[in-house]
Amino acid sequence: MNNIDLKKARAVTGAEAVANAMRQIEPHVVAAYPITPQTPIVEYFAKFVSDGVVRTEMIPVESEHSAMSAVVGAAATGARAMTATSANGLALMHEVVYIAASSRLPIVMPVVNRALSGPINIHCDHSDAMAERDSGWVQFYAESNQEAYDLTILSLKLAEDESVRLPVMVSLDGFILSHGVEPVEFLPDEVVKEFIGEPKMIYPLLDTEHPVTYGPLDLYDYYFEHKRQQVEAMENAKKVFPKVAEEFYKVSGRKYDFVEPYKLDDAEYVMVALGSTNSTIKYVVDWMREEGFKVGALKVWMFRPFPKAQIQKYLNGRKGVVVLDRSASFGAEAPLYEAVKSALYNVAIRPQMGSYVYGLGGRDILPEHIRKAFEDALSGNLIADEQRYLGLRE
């Protein structure tokens, strides 16, 4: 976790942090539809627009389907365009989410994670973002408000890189981050402006000298090759990300990577997770280390493209790996577990593995739950093909 200088930080919610990242990016167009817990991001941003702080054209459209469509339309003209959403809003965008990726439009979208209906629930889990994991968007998951802010800015540069040109989702846990107050160090506006630079327009619709068409019929003649290019763009995202992270480090002093190891050097048992739960895991790691247990944690910052090599590097040879998922994949292994398990297929010394699903629909995850999962690992009680649950009544 990056250290925050409390003297320079301001206490803000995740929503305010992200809205400020958007203010500094100052997209040409923002189109959005309200949904809890995304709402405050758009409210803060709407205020920036009304107060003339940003020159963004903003339109509160009639649904998320329209919001993402408007953003795609704007981005195709070469404009920087953004939106934000949660849960069913993201689900309603689904078909357009694919259009954004396949049209290679560098849209950055904060996703405030909330459980997908039904039944309706407004609290945090990752089922919304996970439903889009194969859509061709880069996906980051933030542990803190600082990360949500930083990743939003960093993502824009990654998205717009010429070899990448892919949209990016920045996931932040609904309520826990979006409405929770934490210290955040903001970069000066000029620094952000300089970091992201001017948008590079590639095949803009408004270049009337070179007219182009987006999305024409693409059958068995070329569709496959175009999909192959999207695969390649994801590979490029993996190559470009460390460079962008390095540049971000230079301006902010904060380091980002595909994953973040915590007390891993001599750790025999490692827990892997996404998002804000990592803070609780770190707390438990410290607690158990005081008692002499060799435990550690590996936070996954980037989930798409999946950082297989880094997962292998950090987990090869450990005694046990416990993966926590805040979403289920009904009828199959939970998404993060499945990806980690598959990454470890080829390592020299495969650890024992265990899958734990927790926190669906905002169910609290307590240090005791996490400790229990670690204790399963310590006592050799991990079964790779079994899915277990934390904090569930059965």
Place this chain on the structure above:
Amino acid sequence: MKTKQLLKYLRIDRWPTVWCPGCGNGIILKAFLEAVDQLKLKKDRVAVVSGIGCSSRATGYLDFNTMHTLHGRAISFATGVKLARPEFKVIVMGGDGDLASIGGNHFIHACRRNIDLTVIVFNNMIYGMTGGQYSPTTPEEEMASTAPYGHIERPFDIAKLALSSGATYVARSTVYHYNLLVKYIKDAIEHRGISVVDVITNCHTYYGRYNGMPQPYQMMEYFKNNSVTIEKARDMSEEELEEKIVIGVFRREEGKPCYLDRYEEIRKKAMKGR
């Protein structure tokens, strides 16, 4: 009518409701129950389908067959219910956002199709649930959280939208005009074909607070002082009607075949001789 008499239609164990004290949603709910009671409908032959929003939470409190669905999709779910159980009285409840923005498409198509549903629009001219963003029925110039300097879009008139989309029963009341409301809902449920009741209601918490009427009674007074009956409205000029709420029955076309009648006709034709 004594409220007590209506308690049998409610899931009292789900109370208190999530609604703000004084919210017009409670008045609409009561008017609906009174209409059901007067019609002597059997509880298990009534289905109520709602979308998502403050108003749509009604289905949690009503002791009928109820479905709380997705934001904007209540009419589509209700269409399925009606086709599977044509003998049911199927009622759709939703907000102006639910039925006219995100679900506006389903609204006009249900009207065009004249399917036998009763749509009660809880029209508070705002997105209540998500914190007072403007909706497709927010009047021009009014304030909302997304329109801090006044709204610049033109609103839908729900009744006119229903009329021009082909609805066969269209009426409007406000929550202040309670007796009318009961009568319109009753007529709407009895009507065969699509019936739309546009109910102007108070979200004092957001719409009222943004527009100088933060107390429920202030909005009630507004509804009382600014409503004109459709009969009166006929003799009024466009300027005079500006900012007025026209209440009354806009259309009542009985005997027109509804979707299910046409469906039955075509089924018989296709099955001829078999």
